[in-house]
Amino acid sequence: MVGGHAQLGKDLARTYTTAPVYNHGPAGLARLMDGLDLTEPGVVPAGHWPTPATARRNWRGQAWAAVGCKNGWSR
Amino acid sequence: MIGDRLFYLAEAAAEQVQPRFAQSQDIGRLRDRLRVREAEFNPAAPSIARVYDFLLGGKDNFAADRDQAARVLEVFPHAADLAVQARRFQARAVAHVAKLGISQFLDAGCGLPTAPNTHETARSARPDARVVYVDNDAQVLSHARNLLAASGGVLAAAGDLAYPAEIVYDWRVRAFLDFHQPVCLILAMTMHFFPLD
Secondary structure, three states, X not given: OEEEOHHHHXXXXXXXXXXXXXXXXXXXXXXXXXXXXXXXXXXXXXXXXXXXXXXXXXXXXXXXXXXXXXXXXXX | OEOXXXXXXXXXXXXXXXXXXXXXXXXXXXXXXXXXXXXXXXOOOOOHHHHHHHHOOOOOOOXXXXXXXXXXXXHOOOHHHHHHHHHHHHHHHHHHHHHOOOOEEEEEOOOOOOOOOHHHHHHHHOOOOEEEEEEOOHHHHHHHHHHHOOXXXXXXXXXXXXXXXXXXXXXXXXXXXXXXXXXXXEOOOOHHHOOOO
């Protein structure tokens, strides 16, 4: 799920005309996964799952990612 | 009844309507689905799947898709990097889940085939893995059926993420996956097309 800086969200909404796009940050993805056991490290940039990448990039947007399981499958 | 829900099932009278069979809990939506050809192949207009394919470095895209991608890259030059990162995450996550012992995968909004595909990753850990690819794009489904359905244990089904119950309760999907056993639902690079409220 791509999301990030508010201005980037506006820029993408303006330029990506193929379909409506919504700017969701990590909190939005966490809400979507509510009720599931999140596998460590939780909601992180896609490149940092399951372990942080060596180079940490400070981009205006991120592809936020998480894995969640029911019934303790993650344990 | 499918599971605990009532669905209407119908077959299109006109040959050119795809999919020929439609299923919905809402009779009005059922009529719409049988009247309109969903996500018809149109190379002159960009498609979500082909723009993503271009960002991933694929070749299944047209000028309209590349123009759309170029406009995105203009405001966010890292868009292609994010697409690649997301795709690699998907492979790592599927491998992780398969190693936990889960052998059923529902890749909703799967997009065009890109190596490694979900069934390839899942089967590296679980050779018995069964994978359903779902998309509402006619070109994606055509590719999925040609390239993926040649493998056993793989199903390509038409479905729209805007109507998730129609996917989960689709009779073909339910005949293919056992919902009494764990199913890994994959929503990769899709949720930014939906409001979360």
